[in-house]
Amino acid sequence: MHSRLSASRSLARQTRSLWSSPARCEDKPIMNRYSRTVTQPKDQGASQAMLYATEGIKDDEDFQKAMIGVASVCSGMKGNPCNRHLLGLGQEIKGSLVESGLIGYQFGTVGVSDGISMGTAGMSYSLQSRDLIADQVETAAGGHWLDGMVVVPGCDKNMPGVLMALGRLNRPGLMVYGGTIRAGSCAGQPQLDLVSAFQAYGQYLQDGKTPEAEALRYETVRHACPGPGACGGMYTANTMASAAEALGMTLPGSSSYPAESPEKHDECKKVGAAMRNLIEKNILPRDIMTRSAFENAMVLTMILGGSTNAVLHLIAMAHAVGIKLTLDDFAQVSESTPFLADIKPSGKYVMEDVYKIGGIPKILHFLMKNNFIDGSNMTVTGATLGENLERWVHKHGELSASQDVIRPLDKPIKATGHIRILRGNLAPGGAVAKITGKEGLGFTGKARTFDSEEAFVSAVESGSIKKGEKTVVVMRYLGPKGGPGMREMLKPTSLIMGAGLGQDVACLTDGRFSGGSHGFCIGHVVPEAQVGGPIALVKDGDIISVDAVANTMELHISPEEMERRRKAWVAPPLKVTQGTLYKYVKMVEDASHGCITDG
Numbered sequence: 274m275h276s277r278l279s280a281s282r283s284l285a286r287q288t289r290s291l292w293s294s295p296a297r298c299e300d301k302p303i304m305n306r307y308s309r310t311v312t313q314p315k316d317q318g319a320s321q322a323m324l325y326a327t328e329g330i331k332d333d334e335d336f337q338k339a340m341i342g343v344a345s346v347c348s349g350m351k352g353n354p355c356n357r358h359l360l361g362l363g364q365e366i367k368g369s370l371v372e373s374g375l376i377g378y379q380f381g382t383v384g385v386s387d388g389i390s391m392g393t394a395g396m397s398y399s400l401q402s403r404d405l406i407a408d409q410v411e412t413a414a415g416g417h418w419l420d421g422m423v424v425v426p427g428c429d430k431n432m433p434g435v436l437m438a439l440g441r442l443n444r445p446g447l448m449v450y451g452g453t454i455r456a457g458s459c460a461g462q463p464q465l466d467l468v469s470a471f472q473a474y475g476q477y478l479q480d481g482k483t484p485e486a487e488a489l490r491y492e493t494v495r496h497a498c499p500g501p502g503a504c505g506g507m508y509t510a511n512t513m514a515s516a517a518e519a520l521g522m523t524l525p526g527s528s529s530y531p532a533e534s535p536e537k538h539d540e541c542k543k544v545g546a547a548m549r550n551l552i553e554k555n556i557l558p559r560d561i562m563t564r565s566a567f568e569n570a571m572v573l574t575m576i577l578g579g580s581t582n583a584v585l586h587l588i589a590m591a592h593a594v595g596i597k598l599t600l601d602d603f604a605q606v607s608e609s610t611p612f613l614a615d616i617k618p619s620g621k622y623v624m625e626d627v628y629k630i631g632g633i634p635k636i637l638h639f640l641m642k643n644n645f646i647d648g649s650n651m652t653v654t655g656a657t658l659g660e661n662l663e664r665w666v667h668k669h670g671e672l673s674a675s676q677d678v679i680r681p682l683d684k685p686i687k688a689t690g691h692i693r694i695l696r697g698n699l700a701p702g703g704a705v706a707k708i709t710g711k712e713g714l715g716f717t718g719k720a721r722t723f724d725s726e727e728a729f730v731s732a733v734e735s736g737s738i739k740k741g742e743k744t745v746v747v748m749r750y751l752g753p754k755g756g757p758g759m760r761e762m763l764k765p766t767s768l769i770m771g772a773g774l775g776q777d778v779a780c781l782t783d784g785r786f787s788g789g790s791h792g793f794c795i796g797h798v799v800p801e802a803q804v805g806g807p808i809a810l811v812k813d814g815d816i817i818s819v820d821a822v823a824n825t826m827e828l829h830i831s832p833e834e835m836e837r838r839r840k841a842w843v844a845p846p847l848k849v850t851q852g853t854l855y856k857y858v859k860m861v862e863d864a865s866h867g868c869i870t871d872g
Contacts (some may be wrong), residue, residue, distance in 0.1 A: 281523060302553035307444060307616040307752055312336040324610050339420040339552045343367050343379040344410045344438075346424075346431040353386035355510060355767065356430035358501040358532060359451050361397060363425050365541035366449060369421070373545030375552070377824025379418065382409040384756025386505060387429045387787065388467050392726065392764035397660040397766040397848075398784070399430060401857045403586070404870045407593070408435030413439050422546055427532075432513035439558045445551035446558060447653040448523050449540060450514040452532030452659030453624035454502030455567030461494045466505040468618055468787075469581075470497040471763055475771020478734060502525055502532030506617030508788030511624045512579030513586055516851060518633050521561045525661045529632035531625055540871070550655045561651050562594045568613040569658070570644040573605060573633075575610035575690035576640065576679075578619060579705045579798060584692065588867030600694045600703045600865055604824065605685045605691030608863060610645065612709065613680040618791040619709045620686075622865065624626040624679045634665040635672040636679060642671075643682060686710070697826040697837065698818065699781075699807050701798030703865045706787060708821040709825030712793045716779040718743030720811050720828075722776040724750050724802075725786075726765060733768045744778050744833040749808045751784030752844065753868050757847070757854050763787035772851035779819060781826075783808050783864075797864035803844065 307314060315334065324330045345363035347356045360381065367377035372481070385402040389395070402670035406426075415421050416819040421444055424435035430807065434698035439446040453489050457465035473493040480486035519861045524543060530536040550556075567587060570810035574583045583602055591598040616622045627633065641648045641662055648659025658665075672679060680686060686709065693706040708714065721727040729748055732738055738746070746765070762782055769778050770792055781785075781791035783801035786794045800806030807828060811817070816829040827837070849855045 275842060277718040281584070291843055302555075304552055305419045305420055306555070309541070310418045319422060321372065321428070323367045327378070327543065329602070335376060338374060338815050340376045340378060340418075341370050341415070341548055342414050342419040342422045343370070343377050343523040344385040344413065344422060344424045344435060345379065345381050346406060346426045346428070346435065348733065352386060353389065353428060354454060354498055354501050355386065355503040356384045356431070359425050359427050362449065362451060362541055364535070365542045366423050366425065369672065370548060371541050371545070371547035375545060375549060378417070380413055382406045384428055384431060385830055387509070391471070391761060392730070396760040397756050398759065399757035400753070400868060401854060403430035403434040403437070403589070404857075405608070405853070406431060407437035408602045408867065409437035409442070410435055414442050414444065421448035421548055423548060423664060425451060428580070429509040429511070429513070433590050434519055436517060436590050437593040440562060440590060440776040442558050443557050445548065447544070447547060448517050448527070449544060450517070450523060450527045451513055452502050452530050452534065453628075454505050455499050456505055456579055456623050456625055457496045457499045459496035460489060462493065464617070464621065464623055465493060465497045466623060467497055467619060468506065468508075468763070468767060471493045472617040472771035475733070475768040478768070479772045486740040489836055491583060491682055500533060505584055505623035506788070507577050507579055507624065508616060508618070509580040510576065510788070512574060512583050512788055515573055515577060515579065515633050516583060516587065519646070520566045521650055521658055521799050524557070525665050525738055526632045529624060529628045533629070545652060551653060552712060554655055556651065556653070556655060557689030559594045560624060561652060561653060562590070565647045566650045567591050567596060567598060568606065569650065572605040572610050572640065572645050573637065575612060575692060576636070576645070577614040578612050578616060578686070578691050578709065581705045581786055581794075582694055582761045582788060584705050584797065585864060585867050589869050591867050592867060592872070601706070603692060604694040607692050607694070609830075610690045611682065611685035611843050612687040612689070612691045613682070613685050615678060615680065615686065618788070619711055621735060626678050630676045630678050631669050631672060634743045635661055635669065638662040638666050639672045639679070693824055695819065695824050695826040699811070699826050699828040700798045702798065702863060704795050704826060705797040705798070705864070706795040706819070706821060707793065712775055714821045715819060716743070716745070716793050717816065718745045718779060720745050720747050720813060720817050722747045722749065722813055726751065726760060726762065729765050730768065732851060733765070733805060735770060738774060738778060740777055742777060745780055746780050746785060747808065747811050748780065748782040748843050749802035751782055752803055753864060754847070754858045755801055755803030756784060757858045759785050759864065759868060761778040761785045762796070763790050766790040766792050777872065781808070782815070793819070799863045799865045801863065805842060805844060807835065807841065809842055810835060
């Protein structure tokens with residue numbers, strides 16, 4: 274194990290960024306390894322003059338200090354509960370950096386709220402924002418020769434975006450997660466969250482749109498989000514924050530401290546010392562985000578019942594550090610890892626409950642003790658993951674056998690992972706399913722095709738999707754190019770579950786599903802409809818079968834009929850012809866390759 278760690282560190286040293294400085298001094302740490310490019314040469318006097326005008330530089334001695342960027346994914350806009358507090362956390366982090374003899378420069382990035390944009394064309398900007406965030410953080414750090422980065426994300430695409438940037442830059446850095454929201458409650462409904470608000474509309478339809486149903490719907494919406502923080506279940510934000518901690522890119526406990534907890538503020542105060550240690554020892558993201566670390570992250574995602582978006586994002590994050598992850602890697606982990614967490618969307622608990630039982634470090638320690646993860650990987654503390662976890666349980670105790678948020682290994686919710694990688698004549702390039710087993714492990718039904726999310730929502734509202742009729746809803750032309758931007762289908766899946774159709778309907782799409790989606794859901798179908806994938810050739814009434822044990826998905830028509838339909842198919846025009854989404858469509862890879870834009 275130690276030889277693998279040494280090999281990965283050696284490789285990381287060889288694959289540093291184009292902008293890395295080769296100089297190294299073993300006796301005295303170099304604090305300004307990158308910034309000295311502009312702070313030291315006499316011919317960079319203009320750079321120095323500009324820096325004297327910043328609030329970071331007070332005298333000549335400051336030019337010897339490390340300059341650290343603090344990237345809050347907020348841009349000053351507080352119109353999103355996931356991110357509304359991130360500027361404030363960034364200010365606390367900046368203060369911690371100054372106390373540790375470092376200079377902090379705070380800046381913001383764009384951040385798209387999935388919860389606000391969900392169910393609308395605004396969702397087309399969501400996945401694209403991941404790569405835009407990565408570009409912004411990389412640009413700010415690269416353009417200003419910053420010596421390190423602290424990144425402060427909150428919403429779904431934020432975590433992979435900022436970690437992709439750190440991987441590309443390969444300069445000392447760490448992540449501080451903004452934290453999860455508190456659970457809401459009203460009218461005898463505990464543990465409300467954003468998904469509760471989406472499902473309330475389906476329940477309203479099922480209950481006949483009565484005044485009583487409307488009152489319940491309104492109260493649920495009114496109380497589902499009681500303050501700042503990311504959506505409370507094991508949705509994409511909490512999934513990716515937990516994965517980042519398993520990767521070793523956060524201080525212990527970061528992913529499970531709620532946004533409004535005192536521990537979150539204490540974490541911010543510890544960042545300065547941690548960053549100074551990273552700078553002094555020149556510990557780099559590629560020393561930390563190794564293949565073994567990504568395997569740990571995949572295992573934790575399966576254990577927790579995490580979002581299928583983790584497949585897209587972990588593939589993209591691995592690409593940023595020169596590691597190739599494939600769908601087959603996820604399939605292998607899924608086959609050997611049980612699903613243990615009774616957490617929303619399919620369970621009853623929320624991330625705040627994970628915090629109450631001792632946080633993600635206790636779960637990681639439990640997994641390490643049972644040989645599911647590798648504890649020898651380096652982390653941003655300068656110690657190994659195993660060393661961090663042993664310190665945590667020494668202080669807080671091990672995961673209690675009396676808690677029921679995480680099931681014991683001999684009583685899993687599902688013996689294998691909930692994320693299933695499917696292939697077949699309908700998805701020759703792969704598809705990603707989220708199947709917990711609660712709606713069964715197989716599904717066969719008649720296809721109902723919809724070329725937009727809105728068309729399907731109208732069908733549910735009109736009552737044309739009926740109980741007792743096994744239906745495979747096919748939502749297409751929603752992929753990375755056709756969407757554009759691979760919209761999430763939380764609104765459709767929430768309508769299905771809220772309307773009591775969870776046992777009758779399977780959803781299949783070349784778009785994505787939110788981490789809040791549950792039911793029989795298959796997304797990321799490759800090739801997508803826009804480029805002529807078989808999903809574009811499905812007709813109403815076709816029989817489709819999904820087997821989550823054999824990991825197959827088949828459209829039951831003959832090869833001859835498939836070829837006849839393919840020849841008759843004509844690609845629709847792109848939905849965009851200019852702007853940021855048009856650039857995205859032109860650059861983006863398919864979902865099986867992480868929807869990266871720099872491949």
